[in-house]
């Protein structure tokens with residue numbers, strides 16, 4: 001016991017030192033206030049994330065057309081600049097050199113005669129297959145859904161068609177193709193969200209598209225004329241909601257030379273904890289047919305659905321084109337909200353943020369393949385002021401540290417618990433307003449959980465905190481490791497090396513100022529815990 005108190009006194013001591021070196025910056029009403037205190041009292045200060053992308057103003061949903069080129073990551077997004085609820089869709093745009101500091105750009109695509117600009121993708125057309133290249137400039141081609149609101153109103157079926165646009169200045173400005181749409185609706189009300197990639201084997205483009213309750217595969221030589229190949233999904237996977245925003249890519253299996261194809265399909269509603277979520281399938285692809293892997297199929301029979309993220313706030317996520325990590329993993333970002341309540345969350349100038357960028361890889365477990373997601377390594381570049389301890393004995397509810405030592409609005413925690421015993425392990429972030437966000441692992445139920453029911457403002461929607469979100473644990477070893485990424489209004493949990501991921505948003509009435517951890521037994525200990533201050537500029 002003494003030992004424990006001593007260790008944490010040391011930890012808090014070190015951090016108090018660091019914090020007290022920071023001089024308060026402003027005087028307001030005769031009182032000295034730190035920058036953080038001043039910001040926290042406004043809606044912006046309380047809720048605008050420090051390092052998750054938000055548009056400066058207006059509504060945002062799905063990430064679109066993400067690609068990497070010439071040192072820049074490009075993020076386009078479903079955007080309604082004239083209001084903070086969903087409306088006529090544009091593609092907003094932001095660029096970054098490090099995946100965390102995003103600079104918003106002028107709007108990339110405006111609605112036109114064919115309708116709103118719905119979700120889609122963008123590719124770097126290195127070989128100028130489209131013929132849009134000019135003066136030696138490589139064209140970037142965006143493929144998106146034109147959604148016709150007039151036809152929608154009159155109840156017509158062919159509301160959604162696929163269109164393209166190209167950019168000759170590396171994604172900054174766009175010209176719509178004169179012969180849009182390039183892929184006409186064959187008679188499906190939901191026919192949208194094209195994701196295109198280059199098939200190196202067949203030297204042609206592949207498109208996956210959500211069409212009703214299935215994913216359709218198309219091919220093209222020039223991105224302008226498209227031919228249908230196959231469909232996937234009838235009677236397979238979760239069909240409790242509409243299928244949207246597919247993605248399709250090959251991933252290496254960690255620790256082997258094997259590669260497998262992964263199909264992501266977002267579904268709304270029908271998520272594991274209600275509302276929107278993204279399921280995935282693992283299999284093989286011969287250039288035309290996506291065939292489920294046999295072991296994956298068998299496991300699907302037992303578990304029904306494989307989810308990219310079990311939290312309620314990671315939807316419509318897709319991967320960046322024209323970039324992989326050194327092992328062939330893909331970079332992924334999702335929309336950090338849920339259609340259940342996205343239009344009602346209590347932010348004023350803007351609505352919704354993106355998740356942080358994550359790497360996607362595959363592992364082969366005992367029975368089949370699993371998608372694993374982890375923060376991109378670029379996050380480490382921003383981690384500093386490390387608070388580190390090992391062999392921490394835990395008795396009852398233990399205060400790990402407070403905001404005197406660490407600003408919990410931009411923090412990363414890595415931890416490991418060994419020798420798990422029966423009961424509930426709970427981390428708790430709390431503040432002076434009595435708000436508390438609880439998350440952890442219930443070993444008896446075999447579930448991870450996030451409880452945001454008392455984490456601040458929840459009454460904007462009765463769907464926001466009607467339950468505790470849970471995720472079945474996949475890992476089987478008797479220790480538990482995790483990486484926790486915390487911003488002002490979000491938590492991203494990557495447990496067991498990214499095998500189980502949960503992303504959830506919350507709206508506390510004041511910034512969290514204390515972090516507790518409670519273990520079920522006196523003998524429990526934290527094998528290690530590291531708390532990093534993420535050095536992002538304060539918003």
Ligand code: FRU
Pocket residue numbers: 061062078089118119145192193244245316
């Ligand atoms: C998914 C989605 C897409 C559509 C877009 C419209 O969140 O419904 O299917 O293209 O949002 O904003």
